[in-house]
Amino acid sequence: MSETFTWDNVEFDLSDPAFVSDPEAAKRWLEGPRDVCPGRFSDNAEVYVVTKYHQVRGLLADPRVSNHPPEGVHLDSMRKRGVPEELLKYFDSTIMTMEPDDHQRVRGLVTAAFSAKRVRSLRPRIEELTNSLLDRMDPAGVNDLVADYAHPISTTMICELLGVDDEYRDQWIKWTGVFTTFLRPDPKLLPPSLHGMIDTIKRLIDARRAEPGDDLISDLVRISDQTEKLDQVELVALALVLVQAGLDTVRHSIALSLYNLFTHPEQLELVKHNPGDTVRAVMELMRYAGPIKMALPRFATEPIELDGVTIPADGQIQLVVAAANNDPERFHEPRKLDVTRQDNPQLSFAHGAHFCPGASLATAETEIALNTLFARYPDVRLAVDPAEIGPRFLRAVERLPVHLK
Template sequence: MTDTAVPEHPHDADGPAATSGPDPFASEFDLSDPAFITDPAAGERWLSGPRPVCRGKFADGSDIWVATGYQDVRKVLGEPTLRSRPPGDSHRQSMLSRGVPEDIVDMFDSTLLTMDGADHMRVRRLVTRALSARRMQALSPAIARVAERLLDGLAAEPEPDLIAHYAHPLAIIVICELLGVDEEYREQWREWSETLAQALRPDPEQFAPAVRGMAGVTRKLIDARRAAPRDDLISELVEAQEDDSERLNDDELVALAMVLVQAGHETVRNLIALGALALLQHPDQLRLFKENPGIGDRAVAELVRHTAPVKHTFRRFATEPVEIGGVTVRPGEAVQVVLAAANRDPAEFEHPERLDLTREHNPHLGFGRGAHYCLGGSLALIEGEIALTSLFDRFPDLRPAVDPAEIAPRYLLAMQRFPVLLSPEEEK
């Protein structure tokens, strides 16, 4: 959207005569409209349609700017004057308006996702150090063992579901392994994590107990690791509390652990499920994936670009006027970026609609960019490669048990089910 096509800002126009045709600031990207979330056409419009910056609405009904073009999204993610922390108490009020209880709001009002500047760098530095390459590589054998065990279970299921019996449990087990969540709590955390995944539109009666339960267990784990450290992420972060220069208080540690659980498992769950579906829908690429294990890194990066396990980021708020894609975002206004659309922008990617596991130019934004680049991006790639390789090695004849159109995800909803057939004999 350029200044010559539309007014710089809605209230810059001199009344109805200032533009002709449809209102260019109509709220088409409307997260407050349930139909937008469940209508597949709405999502497809943002993946394949025009790429100007336009107006929209957030889940609480507030106005936002929406950026979908690759260069616009890239600028938003790297722009230092756009902050994650909403102005004033708007973040708190937004959660309260969606029915989140006040004590839960307090817990989520200042997390890594809504921190900026020195506080954000302090916490992020600690987590980055804990999520070292050594720790990630050390997890690979454990991930492979988890995958094989779950695949054994998948084969024993009378009606195997790739999400319920493989993608979801693998993702939550690995993140629990990383954090150091004891076995006795893992099934409960799995249930809580499913509830927390609905944070955009939470059911207060389910959401609040899940948050309180996970927070309570996390505090128990913090106390236990303080008394007897282990080789896990919680122990390492507790140890960092002894460093006064970068001290994390227990409330910050609890919030951080919960954010890592939610971000870490939901992204991987979606990557495995969507990646498997995409490969099954592109037999030539699936054959390439099976026959060329050396392309694993590149292949999974392309699956991230093509399937968009994370569709969009959290809002960014302007602290001063900033130009994005020909419009001026004013102080206090919010910008939402659609990663799924940016990663299919034909101005950046040749034949973006194609799944091409050999794609060489792939500067995808699937894990974001800049200060808030996904901390677990490297782990997600490792998990995705191991999970998909193990899956198709074990079940080379795997295929959907239903028409893919029945299970394909709606725009903002993850795939909920993925019934599969594991062998040719099941066709009889």
């Protein structure tokens, strides 16, 4: 290890609430890749922070890097975040942190649910939903495109896909908001939120076991009951991850895409007038300022040298995807939003074995949400100063008040 590499003066510190809320953090960390540097995760774990595109992309697919933490590390982290002891098993069996063989086994069970064919079959439902949401808005008033549009699109689609009953849908947003914060969760809210999520998943599994439906949870229950490919703890953990990912990522993707188009009028006009190119625009919006700022922590399985720094075996690695997506060595004028950008291998959906299986569905939902809105209301615009609602580092846009006409 370099003699100058120490954790005495950590700049990238997710354990510091001020760092996460600092509006300048995005500018410092997302616009300028740098050499491997020391950082600290939200549980105070020491991490090696990697921001350069070629290094981030390489490590995402590097067999020397694992999502599976060393023995006890992940559980200790969950304990520090306040996860109750009796629920730890569900967070130690997720598809996000499994050993490679287990990950491949479980990932194969959900891939079909997000296949290109399945996503194509869902497009009419997404279009129907977006139009129905716009029908409910007040054309003469101020409407919130997060609460009234992005939120119900993401919630409805993932819950219908998995088979989550209507009665639970709004509650999921509240529960996941407590757990997915990068800051230490509220110790009074976290245990009841986690119990609520897991108890609800268990009830849904029991209901689908008794009366199967045409949904993903029913499919997973059948596989779990008829084969040895998925045990009961893994089944609960997988359903939990899929609901959380589907709710958060799509909601933030739609909201951030709209915000960045509203604040870049010339790009907004291009999207309005070229609906056939919106998928390309969505990829650029994800690159420029998508909801995924960092990959989940990785761990070196053997020593790895980067920028003259030796990451030791079991060293924790934090890949800052947003910085990699803005690396000038890979992207021409990276801080310029260009919805016509052709060469755009952005990493927001990861790369390699852990590439997001729901990427095509998330892209389709965002594409259709943009095209439907702009077709119905081509003059839609923000109703407030962008500075009032602008996202900060690791935070999405929580509200988007707009005039539709």
